[in-house]
Amino acid sequence: MRIAITGTPGVGKTTVSKILEKKLGVRVINITEVVKKYKLYKEKDEDMDSYVIDFEKLEEFIKNIETKEGVVILDGHVSHLLNPDYTVVLRCDPEIVKERLEKRKYDRKKVLENVQAEILDVCLCESKGKVYEIDTTGRDVEDIVEEIMTAIKFKKERKGVADWMEKYFNYLSENI
Template sequence: MKITITGTPGTGKTTVANILSKKLNLPLFNISELVKKEKLYIEFDSERNAFVVDPEKLREFFHNKKHFIAEGLVAHYIPSDILIILRVNPKKIPERLAERNYTEEKVRENEEAEKFAVIATEAIEKSKAKRILHIDTTKRKPEDVVNLILEGIGGKEVFEEVDWLE
């Protein structure tokens, strides 16, 4: 099974992916680390202090892999059986990103991105996944999110309405 997990920074991707990987006994790939290690980037963006991912190189890396979990901001670039989009109330973003040494500008940028569903919209529009799960993590513990994902993997429809603009 190929599972990809995406969402704005602070939605719980890494935490949820770690728990899910152990429960399903699937290898886990953190895309940020993978991009650096395998040189799957086009350039380094010094303004954002991040590598610009090369989508073709990323897809090529996963091309022959049959079973995995890949988590990261651009996980939706990878063809998968299930794409999981994690969401969180934008007001929680500063609190969740506090320990990451992000600049105030980067925190605000991520808060706005979540408010306007930038990652979620792109993921839904460009997804190569057979199924999409869309989950609000705001009031859930990571273990509860994983249990919901397992229900989705089992066939339950898991696509929650999320609109932070209302």
């Protein structure tokens, strides 16, 4: 079984995934790390300081681990594109996402692209199958993890939790 923990960079995917790994005793595959470490990319996009993933190679890599482990958690903002059986989409207030990405020293263009992706529900819109959306804004990580574990156990589905459109227009008017 593949469980995707997806969302815009800065929403808390890796923090949540690390706790889930300990509590559930399952393997977490951090997509960003394995793509870099095992060269599962076609090229590096220097302009965006990111890698263009070779999805065929990545799929083969995941299948090998999944065969051995049984259940895997895919941690990454493209994990919902990797044929998961269940997808958890983490959301967060775009202003908080902006602060977190700036703290990580993302350049202005990359911050703007990711804030817009959060506002426009990109990961949620791209997710297929069983999807459970959670707004992480201002929430305790342990509570989020407990909610995810319950959602997975009962295969709950939920969408439409976060709507950042008003913030989108405010953000654009302040930053263009």
